[in-house]
Amino acid sequence: MNTARFFLNLASLPNSVSHYESEQGHAYLVSGLDEVRMVLEQHSDFSCPSHPYRCLYGLLSPAGCKWLGITSPTIDSRVFIQKIHDFFKTHSGNLALCEQSINSGIPISEGFYLEVKAMFLIFSLKLLFDFDLKENATEISQASCVIEELRARFGFASPPDKYKYFISQERVAKRILNKLAKDIQTHCGKKPSDAITHAIQETILNAVVPLAYTFIWAILLLGRDEHTQYKILQQRTVTNFSRASLLRGPCIAAIKETLRLYPPAWALGRTCTNVKTLGGHVINPGDAVIISPYALHRMRSYWDKPGHFLSSRFESNCLKQTSFIPFGAGGRICPAAQWNEIILVKAVGYFIERFSFSTKKFPREKPLVALRPDRNFALSIYRR
Numbered sequence: 526m527n528t529a530r531f532f533l534n535l536a537s538l539p540n541s542v543s544h545y546e547s548e549q550g551h552a553y554l555v556s557g558l559d560e561v562r563m564v565l566e567q568h569s570d571f572s573c574p575s576h577p578y579r580c581l582y583g584l585l586s587p588a589g590c591k592w593l594g595i596t597s598p599t600i601d602s603r604v605f606i607q608k609i610h611d612f613f614k615t616h617s618g619n620l621a622l623c624e625q626s627i628n629s630g631i632p633i634s635e636g637f638y639l640e641v642k643a644m645f646l647i648f649s650l651k652l653l654f655d656f657d658l659k660e661n662a663t664e665i666s667q668a669s670c671v672i673e674e675l676r677a678r679f680g681f682a683s684p685p686d687k688y689k690y691f692i693s694q695e696r697v698a699k700r701i702l703n704k705l706a707k708d709i710q711t712h713c714g715k716k717p718s719d720a721i722t723h724a725i726q727e728t729i730l731n732a733v734v735p736l737a738y739t740f741i742w743a744i745l746l747l748g749r750d751e752h753t754q755y756k757i758l759q760q761r762t763v764t765n766f767s768r769a770s771l772l773r774g775p776c777i778a779a780i781k782e783t784l785r786l787y788p789p790a791w792a793l794g795r796t797c798t799n800v801k802t803l804g805g806h807v808i809n810p811g812d813a814v815i816i817s818p819y820a821l822h823r824m825r826s827y828w829d830k831p832g833h834f835l836s837s838r839f840e841s842n843c844l845k846q847t848s849f850i851p852f853g854a855g856g857r858i859c860p861a862a863q864w865n866e867i868i869l870v871k872a873v874g875y876f877i878e879r880f881s882f883s884t885k886k887f888p889r890e891k892p893l894v895a896l897r898p899d900r901n902f903a904l905s906i907y908r909r
């Protein structure tokens with residue numbers, strides 16, 4: 526059983542907090558909504574394990590802050606949306622492997638996967654650094670997949686000596702990501718520094734990967750739901766430019782429902798800093814406390830038919846509960862939350878406008894750094 530499923534089973538017990546033993550010692554999974562709020566609120570006794578690069582150079586919003594000395598003017602959301610729009614108008618119709626599938630009729634998987642990741646890489650680097658990735662995107666997608674797999678196996682440590690194959694894979698992937706980060710800095714007129722190189726790599730892994738996976742899950746889920754595809758097509762999402770109208774209707778509802786079933790950030794970790802009683806357990810400093818959006822989003826006590834893809838549940842836009850936290854909550858909520866939704870509405874909207882698609886084989890979920898589909902899926906795509 527994968528860890529995400531393990532959390533779901535644990536959360537389904539009638540406790541608001543469940544104890545389990547992890548490799549690092551005592552750990553607690555929190556599934557009661559009051560307790561979730563207590564853990565995530567700002568200045569709680571549960572700190573976020575340090576993530577120096579994301580915090581130190583953290584982006585306050587993808588467009589809105591200084592990054593490597595690039596100052597963006599006050600964000601005009603319409604201008605920003607226009608940028609997102611222009612990008613996906615060109616790129617979501619240009620997925621070369623989709624073309625291959627359309628021409629041959631053969632369902633696709635692996636290539637689509639890398640190509641979607643490449644599309645979001647090109648997008649993010651253009652938006653964040655004004656950097657044009659050109660033809661290297663697929664190679665960099667592949668390198669980010671390797672690093673993700675290795676982190677899931679070995680954490681932040683390098684693979685032990687006996688894993689020669691992984692060591693060589695890691696070396697190649699790191700070389701590719703390093704070169705990219707240094708090229709970006711040179712492009713921005715900076716002398717490459719190790720700290721910023723690392724920060725750029727973390728941004729690629731932490732920001733691009735969840736966007737790409739949400740897109741792929743959304744296409745796979747919609748590929749089994751022709752009715753919702755049609756509803757989205759009718760809404761003509763792509764012609765909308767106001768933030769309010771983009772965040773209404775069937776497309777955003779489908780994206781939220783995708784994020785409910787397959788939240789890329791499937792587990793949020795905290796460390797207890799002061800002795801605390803939570804859900805009847807005494808939690809000691811150093812103990813791990815986990816909140817799993819994946820588990821919360823699938824609990825029967827919070828959701829009707831939790832295993833079904835029913836995007837209509839988000840259409841009324843009144844579902845604002847702690848049991849739906851794809852972007853986290855409280856002090857460390859994802860600063861890009863609203864932008865992510867707009868980016869995904871544009872990306873999925875344009876894709877649906879160009880292609881109809883059906884899922885031939887639905888994948889299992891693979892909880893690595895982010896919750897991704899394993900590559901054993903099949904999708905047929907047809908130009909409209």
Ligand code: HEM
Nearest residue numbers: 583584587732735736789790793851852853857859861865
């Ligand atoms: C679908 C896409 C995304 C998802 C699902 C997502 C999810 C999350 C979640 C759950 C957290 C909170 C982690 C925690 O509480 O431990 C987080 C934090 C963060 N996210 Fe995102 N994210 C996405 C895209 C992005 C993008 C595109 C950017 C920037 C360009 C970004 C930048 C950040 C940063 C800087 C933090 C750290 C905030 C802090 O520690 O105070 N994220 N994200």
